[in-house]
Amino acid sequence: MRDLVEQRETLARVRMAGSSGAAIVIGLLAMGAVLRTAFQVALPSTVLAVGVVLAASDLWLAHLPPQQSQRRLDRINFLHHLLDICGITFVLQQLGAAEWGGAYLYLFVVLHANIAYRRLGAMVVTSLCVVAFVSLVMADYWGLSPPAALFPQREALLRDPRYVATMLLWVAVGGLLLFSLNVGAFADMLRGKQDELREANARLQEAAERLRGRSDELELAVERRTQALEIALQQLRAAHAELTRVDELKTSFLANVSHELRTPLTSIRSFAEILLKYPDEESDNRREFLQIIAIETDRLSRLIEDVLDIARIESGHVQWNFSSVEMSSLLSFCVRSVAPLAREKGLALHLNVPADLAPVRADRDRIAQVLNNLLGNALKFTERGEIAVAAAREGDYVRVCVQDTGPGIPDSERAHVFEKFHQIGDGLTAKPRGTGLGLAICAEIVARHGGAIRVDGPPGGGSVFSFALPVDGAQPESAAAPLVLVVASDPAVRQQHRRALEQAAYQVQEAQDAAEAMRLLQSCPVDLVYVDAEPADLRSLDVLRALPTGSNTRQVPVIVACGMEHREWALELGAACHLAKPLGDGELAAAVAQALGARARAAATAPAETSRA
Amino acid sequence: MGDGDLILVADDEAYIVRALSFVLSKAGYRVITAADGAEALDRIAGERPRVAFVDIMMPKLDGYEVCRRVKSDPALSDTHIVIVTAKGQRDDQTRGMALGADEYITKPFSPTAVLKLVRRALECG
Numbered sequence: 001m002r003d004l005v006e007q008r009e010t011l012a013r014v015r016m017a018g019s020s021g022a023a024i025v026i027g028l029l030a031m032g033a034v035l036r037t038a039f040q041v042a043l044p045s046t047v048l049a050v051g052v053v054l055a056a057s058d059l060w061l062a063h064l065p066p067q068q069s070q071r072r073l074d075r076i077n078f079l080h081h082l083l084d085i086c087g088i089t090f091v092l093q094q095l096g097a098a099e100w101g102g103a104y105l106y107l108f109v110v111l112h113a114n115i116a117y118r119r120l121g122a123m124v125v126t127s128l129c130v131v132a133f134v135s136l137v138m139a140d141y142w143g144l145s146p147p148a149a150l151f152p153q154r155e156a157l158l159r160d161p162r163y164v165a166t167m168l169l170w171v172a173v174g175g176l177l178l179f180s181l182n183v184g185a186f187a188d189m190l191r192g193k194q195d196e197l198r199e200a201n202a203r204l205q206e207a208a209e210r211l212r213g214r215s216d217e218l219e220l221a222v223e224r225r226t227q228a229l230e231i232a233l234q235q236l237r238a239a240h241a242e243l244t245r246v247d248e249l250k251t252s253f254l255a256n257v258s259h260e261l262r263t264p265l266t267s268i269r270s271f272a273e274i275l276l277k278y279p280d281e282e283s284d285n286r287r288e289f290l291q292i293i294a295i296e297t298d299r300l301s302r303l304i305e306d307v308l309d310i311a312r313i314e315s316g317h318v319q320w321n322f323s324s325v326e327m328s329s330l331l332s333f334c335v336r337s338v339a340p341l342a343r344e345k346g347l348a349l350h351l352n353v354p355a356d357l358a359p360v361r362a363d364r365d366r367i368a369q370v371l372n373n374l375l376g377n378a379l380k381f382t383e384r385g386e387i388a389v390a391a392a393r394e395g396d397y398v399r400v401c402v403q404d405t406g407p408g409i410p411d412s413e414r415a416h417v418f419e420k421f422h423q424i425g426d427g428l429t430a431k432p433r434g435t436g437l438g439l440a441i442c443a444e445i446v447a448r449h450g451g452a453i454r455v456d457g458p459p460g461g462g463s464v465f466s467f468a469l470p471v472d473g474a475q476p477e478s479a480a481a482p483l484v485l486v487v488a489s490d491p492a493v494r495q496q497h498r499r500a501l502e503q504a505a506y507q508v509q510e511a512q513d514a515a516e517a518m519r520l521l522q523s524c525p526v527d528l529v530y531v532d533a534e535p536a537d538l539r540s541l542d543v544l545r546a547l548p549t550g551s552n553t554r555q556v557p558v559i560v561a562c563g564m565e566h567r568e569w570a571l572e573l574g575a576a577c578h579l580a581k582p583l584g585d586g587e588l589a590a591a592v593a594q595a596l597g598a599r600a601r602a603a604a605t606a607p608a609e610t611s612r613a
Numbered sequence: 614m615g616d617g618d619l620i621l622v623a624d625d626e627a628y629i630v631r632a633l634s635f636v637l638s639k640a641g642y643r644v645i646t647a648a649d650g651a652e653a654l655d656r657i658a659g660e661r662p663r664v665a666f667v668d669i670m671m672p673k674l675d676g677y678e679v680c681r682r683v684k685s686d687p688a689l690s691d692t693h694i695v696i697v698t699a700k701g702q703r704d705d706q707t708r709g710m711a712l713g714a715d716e717y718i719t720k721p722f723s724p725t726a727v728l729k730l731v732r733r734a735l736e737c738g
Contacts, residue, residue: 266722270722
């Protein structure tokens with residue numbers, strides 16, 4: 001682009017030089033004509049010829065077509081000036097005088113060179129002119145000029161006042177002309193430069209405007225980024241707090257393990273030393289001490305097994321073998337293996353499993369471990385009555401219950417019973433102690449199956465331990481697709497969401513605002529509410545406030561789509577999830593699926609009605 | 614050999630109580646026991662044993678708390694408190710000593726060491 005502008009500039013200059021050059025040469029030729037007619041001086045034909053050539057070349061320059069390359073223009077320019085210098089020098093030499101006109105013409109060439117060239121070219125041309133001028137003067141001085149037609153009359157002419165006047169007049173006019181041409185040329189150049197500057201200024205202003213706009217955008221982006229960063233920071237802090245908590249748990253676990261391991265070791269060592277120290281102790285005592293050593297050795301080894309087991313499960317180093325498991329056969333197997341012990345204690349054993357119970361997705365051995373542990377505890381702590389095992393379908397899960405008529409677990413302890421190293425029945429010091437890890441391991445195993453284990457106290461007394469396992473290849477039992485209520489003020493927006501949800505096989509109801517939504521919710525059981533809130537109208541979020549008050553709407557999850565600035569508020573009001581607008585493809589369907597899935601999981605492990613076998 | 618001095622053994626682990634009681638009574642001391650911190654405190658206040666073995670990890674009141682209460686009660690502060698730690702870590706020992714315990718012993722311990730400790734405690738008066 002710059003080159004194009006430069007080319008055009010150079011072209012303009014060259015044309016200018018050409019036109020003014022042509023004017024001067026033609027003026028010279030006119031002068032020649034005057035000399036001939038007024039003063040009967042015949043200019044040599046060579047001089048005339050050179051003059052015509054110069055004029056022609058200048059005229060050609062003045063009308064140079066555009067689309068010349070810069071190099072071509074530069075070359076033309078330079079050649080032209082060379083031609084000028086040579087022509088002038090020749091003419092002056094022919095005329096035999098370095099008249100004022102001569103010096104004058106050189107000056108003209110120099111000035112034009114300065115217009116036409118910027119740097120080196122102008123210097124070169126200037127130097128050439130100076131050299132030519134000086135050499136002409138010297139030649140004249142040394143008498144090297146050839147005798148020309150003008151010579152003999154020159155002395156006479158110089159005494160003629162008319163000639164002098166004409167010469168002076170020509171010099172004056174020519175000078176003025178030159179001057180004005182050059183000034184004009186300079187003025188054009190300056191104007192051109194001014195235009196350039198104005199253009200540049202306009203562009204700068206434009207750029208400044210754009211910059212300002214950009215800086216506003218940047219500010220906004222920075223604000224949004226800061227918000228996002230703050231949220232991320234909060235999440236990081238929460239994660240860090242969680243990590244610290246887990247780390248503390250691990251440390252206390254280690255401390256507990258250390259204590260628990262040393263305790264039986266202490267007994268073993270103490271009694272071994274006692275037996276060594278008092279070899280003649282009565283045999284009853286000796287037998288008792290040996291038994292204690294045996295019991296505590298067992299306990300220690302079981303403890304080590306359990307600690308390793310739970311450490312393996314927690315660190316993920318266990319190979320889980322999930323398969324389709326028939327609970328009826330597994331449960332009857334476990335029950336049968338504790339039947340003899342139950343018979344010994346005089347306890348009744350009951351098993352209640354429907355014949356058509358769906359298979360579950362589980363690791364058979366690990367679930368057997370859980371069942372054996374629960375049954376073992378039931379046997380240990382129940383003195384009279386019965387132990388009942390039952391399994392029943394609950395939605396997409398199968399719930400397994402182990403109930404006993406033992407002393408039960410007080411409410412305050414129920415929350416802690418699955419903690420590591422919590423011994424059930426702390427007051428029963430007479431009973432051989434367990435490892436304290438059995439229920440913790442059960443809790444881990446059940447958690448890995450996506451369920452949760454819990455203990456309740458049925459009305460008749462005793463305890464019931466229960467957990468839920470997912471049905472294998474569970475298809476949603478409910479034949480009807482989940483119903484989603486879309487709340488948005490713009491019908492076009494509702495239509496858009498309807499299409500997206502129906503494509504994902506959901507049923508859709510529409511509501512225009514919170515009031516309509518609440519009316520619909522009274523009559524129609526909805527699985528999820530989706531609120532698309534406009535920044536201007538956040539009253540649709542009132543749905544979040546109204547939902548928990550209804551008995552049938554309390555569990556309904558709400559997904560909110562609104563601006564980031566209202567995200568915190570929406571979540572505080574109880575939204576299950578927040579989506580930022582504009583929504584991506586399939587983002588809504590994915591969020592709905594996740595919210596419904598989470599609710600199903602929560603429902604599966606929520607307080608279940610306890611059933612007696 | 615001990616001449617009928619009263620010694621308290623407080624631990625929630627029955628077998629440890631049994632082992633200590635056996636060794637101490639074999640050495641001629643009279644032994645009373647407690648299964649938790651509250652019971653330990655009661656028996657120290659009620660029966661005034663000269664030495665009390667107190668396990669750190671006990672239900673109701675832990676060993677540190679028993680030690681602190683005994684040592685801050687002028688009537689009871691001359692009872693020789695032996696803290697029984699299971700961890701063998703410095704912090705427990707320093708903590709116990711800071712609370713005024715006279716001795717500490719770590720599990721697993723040998724009954725012989727226990728006897729030596731008791732003798733030393735009783736000699737100190």
